[in-house]
Amino acid sequence: MGISARNQIKGKIESVQEGAVNAIVTLKTEGGSTITSTISMASVKDLELVSGKDATAVIKATSVMIGVGDMKLSARNQLTGEIINVTEGAVNASVTLKIDAENAVTSTISLAAVKELGLAPGVKAKAIIKATEVMIAV
Structure with a gap:
């Protein structure tokens, strides 16, 4: 199945913290970053999510905020990095x-x-993503 979500980050499930209704799933990416997702217990069971299982964090680009500074x-997800691309449109921009x-x-x-924010290639920034905006695919 193909999907339109721009961000599809592969990794391994590091932990699954189960609650009554939802679970917090922590994914360690192949590059060493950690991404947290809050998903339903039904999805955890349906996808058979357990520590060590290969999975993909799926995040729509419109669910990612960019911040600079302290x-x-x-x-839950504050991913520090460096801007490598900015594509400007008439109203919106795509920032990588x-x-x-x-x-x-x-x-x-x-x-x-x-x-x-002065966003341009080379600027240090953070991608901010609420855990509820991160889907998990297997």
Whole structure:
């Protein structure tokens, strides 16, 4: 099955913390980053998610925020890296952030935000993704 989500990051499940309704699934990427996902217990059971299983974190580009500087946030995923590409459109821009040796994350944000934050290749930044916005595929 092909999907349109721009960010498909492969790795291995590091842990599954089960709750009554949801679980927190932690994925260690092939490049060494950690991505956390909050998904339903039904999905954990249906996908047979356990530590050590190969999986892919799937994240829509519109669910990825970009930040610069020191930030204290509740978002579980704060992936530090360097911007490697900015493609500007009339209203929005596509920003790609290299997060480790193997992976990059792409964000679709407003052109105004790109200008206000001074986003350009070489700038250090963070991709901010709520755990509830991360899907897990196997």
